[in-house]
Amino acid sequence: xxxxxxxxxxxxxxxxxxxxxxxxxxxxxxxxxxxxxxxxxxxxxxxxxxxxxxxxxxxxxxxxxxxxxxxxxxxxxxxxxxxxxxxxxxxxxxxxxxxxxxxxxxxxxxxxxxxxxxxxxxxxxxxxxxxxxxxxxxxxxxxxxxxxxxxxxxxxxxxxxxxxxxxxxxxxxxxxxxxxxxxxxxxxxxxxxxxxxxxxxxxxxxxxxxxxxxxxxxxxxxxxxxxxxxxxxxxxxxxxxxxxxxxxxxxx
Ligand SMILES: [Zn+2]
Numbered sequence: 030x031x032x033x034x035x036x037x038x039x040x041x042x043x044x045x046x047x048x049x050x051x052x053x054x055x056x057x058x059x060x061x062x063x064x065x066x067x068x069x070x071x072x073x074x075x076x077x078x079x080x081x082x083x084x085x086x087x088x089x090x091x092x093x094x095x096x097x098x099x100x101x102x103x104x105x106x107x108x109x110x111x112x113x114x115x116x117x118x119x120x121x122x123x124x125x126x127x128x129x130x131x132x133x134x135x136x137x138x139x140x141x142x143x144x145x146x147x148x149x150x151x152x153x154x155x156x157x158x159x160x161x162x163x164x165x166x167x168x169x170x171x172x173x174x175x176x177x178x179x180x181x182x183x184x185x186x187x188x189x190x191x192x193x194x195x196x197x198x199x200x201x202x203x204x205x206x207x208x209x210x211x212x213x214x215x216x217x218x219x220x221x222x223x224x225x226x227x228x229x230x231x232x233x234x235x236x237x238x239x240x241x242x243x244x245x246x247x248x249x250x251x252x253x254x255x256x257x258x259x260x261x262x263x264x265x266x267x268x269x270x271x272x273x274x275x276x277x278x279x280x281x
Contacts, residue, residue, distance in 0.1 A: 030157070030177045034208075034248065035061040036275035043252045044275060047086050049184065049208070050074065055154050057173060057184060063089035063096060072100055076154045078146075079109040080186035081170035082116045091121055094130040094140045101135060104142040108154070110161075112169060114143045162197050164188035166225045174201055180281040183207035187249065189225035195238035205281045206244035208273065209235070214257035229261040232270070245270040246279075 046060030212226035
């Protein structure tokens with residue numbers, strides 16, 4: 030499985046906006062998707078799976094349909110919970126914030142289609158099986174387990190202390206790595222708890238729930254505390270835990 034984490038626009042080390050591209054074809058979240066990929070790369074992404082509707086996870090999403098309007102040959106499939114699909118229709122594609130591209134076809138037909146998923150019920154996209162796992166954030170949010178038949182990779186999305194996600198990771202026999210939200214440094218634990226994210230210290234508490242030795246890759250470091258979070262992760266002195274390298278192709 031090939032996974033590329035997209036950086037945000039100005040600082041290539043910064044993950045202001047969240048997007049993972051899997052095997053060049055499927056995106057998890059679309060914060061940076063249309064801002065960072067070339068038009069050709071963007072058109073290859075036929076499925077977008079949303080963990081939740083916070084802006085840093087959907088910011089570039091509406092632009093796909095304006096920037097590539099004439100080039101989209103088949104509808105981009107948007108996978109989200111029923112509740113998040115309702116939010117996107119109500120708050121983004123409402124002809125106020127952005128045109129309702131669900132009702133504006135191009136010469137080839139509709140530009141996008143919504144495909145609801147239900148947490149804990151696996152669904153197949155190309156050769157990858159996705160299982161959404163509810164996590165603990167300020168809005169309903171799903172982490173994911175993604176399995177290609179050879180390896181499984183976990184994505185916490187935005188979360189504070191949570192249980193079911195780690196139980197699912199323990200059940201996954203092919204688990205190779207988990208991308209974990211470590212947004213704030215230890216001194217900002219109050220902010221992390223209020224906004225429901227993790228710090229390096231909270232991460233060590235979470236990892237006590239994990240009974241598998243796998244790679245732990247810290248993501249979503251807020252730009253203002255990225256350096257400190259990085260130093261605090263190094264200070265954990267655990268070779269299992271690294272900070273994500275953006276725009277690198279991870280492969281397992
Ligand atoms: Zn969030």
